[in-house]
């Protein structure tokens with residue numbers, strides 16, 4: 296889909312800064328939950344979810360995106376993985392307690 300590709304390029308050019316560590320740092324709007332926000336096709340999206348959908352494809356229902364790089368504002372789909380809500384909860388808790 297050409298239109299989709301073009302808007303991805305436009306969003307990346309305007310709102311993403313590539314960091315040396317490979318992260319795509321979101322520099323657009325940020326919501327109260329700490330995630331990037333973007334307006335696309337008359338809808339509000341979490342930036343990382345939109346990038347996942349435009350680059351990797353649909354998100355399976357009941358799956359959440361986990362950032363393997365640990366940065367909420369990263370929108371590089373290579374640094375994201377899909378987990379079930381349950382798996383995601385386990386990983387997030389483990390991180391919280393290991394600090």
Ligand SMILES: [Zn+2]
Nearest residue numbers: 318364369374
């Ligand atoms: Zn990252």
